[in-house]
Amino acid sequence: MSLAFRIAARELRGGLRGLRVFLICLALGVAAIAGVATLRASIQAGLADQGSVLLGGDAEMRFTYRFASDSERAFMATHAARVSEIVDFRSMAITPEDQALTQVKAIDTAWPLYGTVTLDPAIPLDQALEGQNGLPGAVLDPLLIERLGLAIGGTFSLGTQSFVVMAALIDEPDTGADSFSLGPRSIVATPALATSGLLAPGTLYETKYRLALAPGTDLETLEKAAKQAFQESGMRWTDSRRPAPGIERFIDRMGSFLVLVGLAGLAVGGVGISAAVRAWLQGKEKTIATLKTIGASSGLIFSTYLIQVAVLTLAGIVLGLIIGAGVPLMAAPWIEASLPFPAKVGIAPAALGEAAFYGALTALIFTLLPLARAERIRAAALYRGGVSGWPRKRWLALLGVLIVLLVVVAVFTSGIPELALGTAGGVLAALAVLALAAWALRRIARRLSHSRIAQGRPGLRAALAAIGGPGSEALPVILSLGLGLSVLAAVGQIDANLRAAIDRDLPTRAPAFFFVDIQPDQIDPFIEMAQANSAVSQYETAPMLRGVVTGINGRPAREVIGEHWIIRGDRGVSYAAAMPEGTKITAGSWWPEAYQGAPQISLSAQVAEETGLKIGDEMTVNILGRDITGTITSLREVDFSNAGMGFVIVMNEAALRGAPHSHIATLYAPPEAEATILREVTKAWPNITAIRIREAVDRVSEALSAIATATAWAAAGTLLTGFAVLIGTAAAGERRRAREAAILKVLGATRARIIASFTLRAAILGLAAGLVAVVAGAISSWAVMYFVMESSWRFEPVPAALIILGGVAAVLLAGLVFAGRTLAVKPAQVLREDG
Structure with a gap:
């Protein structure tokens, strides 16, 4: 050695x-x-x-549909130095001229426990929430202020309560603990909502209790104590060890x-x-x-x-x-x-x-x-x-x-073992396919160089002979370019298909609005309004509750189905007597319409397949702090792809009818009628929240576009590496191309004809790499759209054409780096060295 x-x-x-x-x-x-x-x-x-700033406390206890009970408040007071109560929900911010969806955070005087709030103008938060001229105050996201055409001192309504805008919300310390929001933020004081009609029994809201704990508190021990004391109440626990699990997972x-x-x-x-x-x-x-x-x-x-x-x-x-x-x-x-x-x-x-x-x-x-x-x-x-x-x-x-x-x-x-194995398999398969494509290109080029196509075209014949002959650059060129271009092609096809699906399918398949928080005494007048409006082509309504799946067959749900998404957070739950129209039962049977026995559950067939649940299994759902255990008696198809109404869990009417709840509804109407419908609903029932489906899809599209952009940049890095390989390939073949140029010069070829032959060779190689990448990208994008997105797919020609042009341009550019030096070599010098 x-x-x-x-x-x-x-x-x-x-x-x-x-x-x-x-x-x-x-x-x-x-x-x-x-x-x-x-x-x-x-x-x-x-x-x-x-973690504590991001969460807004050292720990958080969260409840759906309700405030904490006396025993839960006593637990918090015993273990925390300070407690902050937050009520979080969606509502409509309404002015005489317009209305917009907003995510409302109602707070007490202790908020925020950690971090600071930044307002414009820079006034204390408690002063801002006091309001003026007899109206409570509010601070709004600047986007919401602009959307409603408001100014500082302007007024708007949440439900039946009017507020005055006191400041713009510039920075909110605990945004990481909040889930995905469909509307910009509004902050008000909780007491100001007492007469708004927005926190009535059954309406969709969450309460979050942030705890400031003494230094050195054992969070794991406290979490176990809280869950043991309130495991039957539907309480959900988060602490500063994992303040934003959704962000962490992402x-x-x-x-x-x-x-x-x-x-x-x-x-x-x-x-x-x-x-x-x-x-x-x-x-x-x-x-x-x-x-x-x-x-x-x-x-x-x-x-x-x-x-x-x-x-x-x-x-x-x-x-x-x-x-x-x-x-x-x-x-x-x-x-x-x-x-x-x-x-x-x-x-x-x-x-x-x-x-x-x-x-x-x-x-x-x-x-x-x-x-x-x-x-x-x-x-x-x-x-x-x-x-x-x-x-x-x-x-x-x-x-x-x-x-x-x-x-x-x-x-x-x-x-993510599945993703890693899939990526490894995909890369190996892609390299094998690209190598096979390079081999096929060489064989085809070799045959074409002796065919009638190349006769009388010396530049084309020389290019084809170089690609098909010994020392061909086909393999390194197609391998180096093909993989990066394939990723870009797949991203381009998926992005184009998603956008096309939104533009093509959304107007015909999706409702115009989702309406939530419709109180039981408002549902009949709401239906009458929908029936009387000629612009409404279709509507659906259903009772709506939120519940947390806590148990399966008498055991904690996590022990049975792991970290499946159905047990992360609360889920929409509904009830029905008769089987809703259009329901497709895949296993079991629906309960009789007048059924009054023990609770029964109709579960999404897809969820059952993913979790291994089957007919006869028992599921416990905590609703408003009460555990309801039902037997799964049917499985049915649930389709969320059209943004319509669908519930993973539906129970028989007798099981949930007595619980405080509200209703949701969907309305189908053309875009030109949306503004009129929205004004009519918010004027008649200010507490009802309207969610425009197109706006919601736009928010999701923004998130998907960000992911596509990140992936495209990563693919661009792969392409940069591939371009370096192209440069190396061109450098390694410089002497061979110089010899070709010398022989062609001796045979009478002009400098322009030699450049044309080299350019044609590069174009053929780039075209081949681009075509292979487009085919690979199309297959990959089809698989993603069909199996992951569960949506239709069609070939989008524009991104495919850009990929092919990019492949040709990359090979041409790499060849041009050495073209001048290759052509400058004198034939006599090359031939003497070969001799």
């Missing part, structure tokens, strides 16, 4: 000619993973450090997904790494032959060049880590200011270690075969300029072990 180190050191002193692509590809791949992992770790650190999943996309980019870089090492070793043929002639063993040859590759790998990893950690650090002020939750951007050793491990393993995987082949090559074959021999079986076995190790580590570190 000491001799191997001495030889390796001497060769490294000769420079890195031919291995710059190796360094660039490895550094870019490591940088992408390090950057994403650093941001993920920074956000997680910010959530942990600012960050974890999004971060893991982007790391996996980064691994795909590293795989593309691996193609460049392998090609660079192969070309580098070909340039070392005489050196290796000389070493073997004077007695160097195969092991010494392998060790010598493995050491050099290891040194370069270390350099590439260090460079990638510097870029991956340095860019977030330099952009820290902008990142921290732009995120809606706290982040502490800094050096994250675990994240950097993860990126370094992936980089080292990828470099070893893609350099092992070229190094192993050099070990088997004979000196005589090297002097003749030939390359022969396959690696020993032990190196092939080691390669298989390394690939399995990479996949296993990715699966366990991602936290």
Whole structure:
């Protein structure tokens, strides 16, 4: 090994000619993973450090439909130094000219326990909520003020209560603890809602009790005590250890997904790494032959060049880590200011270690075969300029072990095994398909170069012959471009299909409005209004309650069905006597219309399939602090894709009829009638909240667009690595293209014709890579739309055309980098060297 180190050191002193692509590809791949992992770790650190501020307390006890009972309040008073009560619900903010959906936060004088509120003008919060001229005050999100055309001092109504706008809400400290909102924020004092009609029994609201605890309080012990004392009441617990579980899940999943996309980019870089090492070793043929002639063993040859590759790998990893950690650090002020939750951007050793491990393993995987082949090559074959021999079986076995190790580590570190396995399988399958496409392109080009199509077209024939002949660039070009373009193609197709579905299907399938908080004495007049309005083509109504699934077959629900979404938070629950029109029963049967026996449940068939629940199982749902246990007697289809009415859980009428509740309704009407309907409803019943479906879908679309943008940027990183591979491929083939140009010049070809031939070759390769990427992206997007989104799919030509044009442009650009130098070589010089 000491001799191997001495030889390796001497060769490294000769420079890195031919291995710059190796360094660039490895550094870019490591940088992408390090950057994403650093941001993920920074956000997680910010959530942990600012947990109490983000939550608004050290702990929170949450209830649906009700305020805390005396015993629950006593528990809080015993364990907390301070308690803040918050009422959270949706309502309509109404002015004489307009109305808009708002998320209302009604607070007491203790709020906020942690953090500060920023208002404009900068007045104390208690002063703002006192109001003026006999009206209580409110602070509103600037978007809501603009939407309603209000100004400071203007008035609006929530339900039957009028408020005066005292300030704009600039910053709210505990936004991380709040769930997804369909409307901008309004903050009022809870006592001001006493006569508003918005907190009547059965209306949809949540109460949140934030607790400020003594330093050193054992949160785990307190959580167990609270759940043991109130496990039957539907109380939900959150504390500063995980202040925003929804945000954490999203960050974890999004971060893991982007790391996996980064691994795909590293795989593309691996193609460049392998090609660079192969070309580098070909340039070392005489050196290796000389070493073997004077007695160097195969092991010494392998060790010598493995050491050099290891040194370069270390350099590439260090460079990638510097870029991956340095860019977030330099952009820290902008990142921290732009995120809606706290982040502490800094050096994250675990994240950097993860990126370094992936980089080292990828470099070893893609350099092992070229190094192993050099070990088997004979000196005589090297002097003749030939390359022969396959690696020993032990190196092939080691390669298989390394690939399995990479996949296993990715699966366990991602936290999402299914996604990691799917991504690994997808990348391997994509690489195999792209390699097959490159092989097919070479065969087709070889045949076409001798066909009638190429006759009389020397430029086309030369281009086809170069693609189909020895030393073809088809494989590295299609592999390096194809994977990145495939991801972009899939993202483009999914985004275009989602937008098209919204524009095409929403007006015909979805209702115009969701109306909630319709009181029992208002439902009949509401139906009469809907029937009397000629613009209303269809309407649906149903009783509405909210409940928490707490038990399955006498056991805690989490023990039976894990962390399924149905037990995270409260769910909409309804009741019905007769089976609603259009219901499709997939198993079991509906109860008799006059049924008065023990509670029965009709459950979503999809939820039953996902959780393993079946007919005859018992489910316990806590509603308004009371546990109701029913037997599942039927499973039915529930379709949420049309934004219409649907309940995962429906019970028989006798089980829930006596509980305080409200009703919901959907109205179908053309867009031009929406404003008139909204004015009519809010004027007659100010407490009823109207949710415009199009506005709600727009909010969801914004979130999906943000995810698509993040994925597209990650794919762009893969493309950047692929472009580096293209540059390396062009550099490696520079001498061969110079020889082609020299021969063509000798045969009488003009400079313009040679450039045209090279351009045509690049265009064909780029076109092939783009076409393969479009097909792969279309298949992937169809799978996502059909299986994940459960929506229709159709091919969108515009993003596909952009992908193809991008592929052609990338290959042309990479070729142009060396075109001038290739054409400048004199034929005599090339022919003398070949001679």
